[in-house]
Structure formats: structure tokens, C-alpha cells
Amino acid sequence: GAGVSQSPSNKVTEKGKDVELRCDPISGHTALYWYRQSLGQGLEFLIYFQGNSAPDKSGLPSDRFSAERTGGSVSTLTIQRTQQEDSAVYLCASSVFPQGARGETQYFGPGTRLLVL
Amino acid sequence: AQSVAQPEDQVNVAEGNPLTVKCTYSVSGNPYLFWYVQYPNRGLQFLLKYITGDNLVKGSYGFEAEFNKSQTSFHLKKPSALVSDSALYFCAVRASSGGYQKVTFGIGTKLQVIP
Numbered sequence: 001g002a003g004v005s006q007s008p009s010n011k012v013t014e015k016g017k018d019v020e021l022r023c024d025p026i027s028g029h030t031a032l033y034w035y036r037q038s039l040g041q042g043l044e045f046l047i048y049f050q051g052n053s054a055p056d057k058s059g060l061p062s063d064r065f066s067a068e069r070t071g072g073s074v075s076t077l078t079i080q081r082t083q084q085e086d087s088a089v090y091l092c093a094s095s096v097f098p099q100g101a102r103g104e105t106q107y108f109g110p111g112t113r114l115l116v117l
Numbered sequence: 118a119q120s121v122a123q124p125e126d127q128v129n130v131a132e133g134n135p136l137t138v139k140c141t142y143s144v145s146g147n148p149y150l151f152w153y154v155q156y157p158n159r160g161l162q163f164l165l166k167y168i169t170g171d172n173l174v175k176g177s178y179g180f181e182a183e184f185n186k187s188q189t190s191f192h193l194k195k196p197s198a199l200v201s202d203s204a205l206y207f208c209a210v211r212a213s214s215g216g217y218q219k220v221t222f223g224i225g226t227k228l229q230v231i232p
């Protein structure tokens with residue numbers, strides 16, 4: 001079946017503008033994650049959604065970042081008043097959770113490369 | 118708080134030689150441990166995971182990893198490296214108990230296999 005998809009694949013914006021990044025998880029996956037990958041910084045956790053539970057927002061770097069997940073499926077990550085330091089690749093992943101003793105394997109999308117000028 | 122350390126930014130190995138990519142972790146209780154790989158211009162892919170049982174875990178593309186509880190390590194290994202193994206490798210950990218626990222990734226190790 002289809003994997004995790006993200007759009008747009010690339011986004012160039014001007015400092016101060018708002019951007020929306022979209023993630024379509026694998027059908028039936030209850031868990032959805034957003035990460036940020038900056039050069040030399042590895043994978044930085046941003047936010048996690050699991051079913052109808054309150055999301056874990058502990059990784060969001062500032063109140064300019066927000067995310068929502070509608071109908072337990074598609075998710076949108078919004079960055080308001082973008083700054084140059086927001087430039088990075090934003091990755092979305094989904095998984096089936098819980099899997100009990102089997103743990104969970106995350107399936108990653110191709111990412112959105114954001115460049116803030 | 119849980120954490121992952123990948124002490125080497127880059128590992129260089131000659132094609133045909135064995136390779137090791139190091140990972141140590143810190144977590145409360147028993148861990149679930151993962152390795153993911155990111156090939157150039159491609160998304161992150163799952164490689165292997167340790168959940169329970171045998172400490173030696175075998176995964177895709179001939180890779181394996183050994184869970185060592187006393188050393189809190191989960192090093193990735195392959196007996197004979199290929200040029201096509203050149204990629205960015207991420208180790209990850211989460212606690213196995215207490216319901217949902219987020220996964221923490223390391224900063225990644227770049228593996229360069231030299232022909």
C-alpha cells in the first residue's frame with residue numbers, strides 16, 4: 001500500500017511568513033509524529049499524536065509552531081512568522097500503536113525541505 | 118529522561134571490511150531499541166529493532182545489532198561492508214513500559230564505505 005506522504009516536498013518562504021506542511025500517514029496507523037532534521041542536529045522530536053489522546057507537544061521549539069490532526073488521519077504542521085533558523089527538513093512518521101511487546105516501527109515520509117530566506 | 122548517544126559523527130571503512138556503528142542509551146527500565154538508515158536523498162527507513170529475547174538482532178541488508186544491557190549499548194554491525202551501505206544511521210530508544218513513551222533518536226552517524 002501507499003506509504004507516508006508529505007507535501008510540499010520543497011518550500012521556500014520569506015522570513016515572517018506563515019507556512020503549512022502536510023502529512024498523510026499510512027491508512028490505519030494510529031500514531032503520527034513530526035520531527036525536524038537540521039544539518040548536524042540529527043532528528044529533533046516535535047510533536048506526537050496517538051488516536052484521540054491529547055498530543056505530546058513537548059518538542060515544539062516555540063509557540064510559533066503548532067500542529068493538528070483531523071479525523072485521526074491527515075496532520076498539518078504550521079509555523080507562524082517563520083525565522084531563518086526554522087530552515088530544515090520536516091519529517092513525518094506514522095506507526096501502529098500500541099503493539100504491546102512488539103514495540104513500534106515508525107514509517108517515515110520523504111520530508112518537506114523548508115528554506116526561510 | 119531517556120537519551121541516545123552516537124559518539125562518532127562519521128565512520129569510514131573499506132569495502133569488504135567489517136563495520137561497527139556505536140550507540141549507547143539511557144532509559145528507565147527495559148528499552149526498545151531501533152536502528153534506522155537514511156540513504157542520500159531518500160527517507161528514513163527502519164533497519165532493525167530489539168524488543169526482547171535474543172540479544173543479537175538481525176535486520177535488513179545483512180545488518181545486525183547486539184543489545185548489551187550491562188554496557189547499555191546497541192552497536193550496529195555488518196561483517197562485510199558494501200559501498201551501497203554508505204548512508205546516515207540513526208539509533209533510537211524508548212522505554213518498554215508505562216504506556217506511550219516517545220522515541221528518542223540519536224544525532225546520527227555518517228557511514229562512508231570506501232571502494
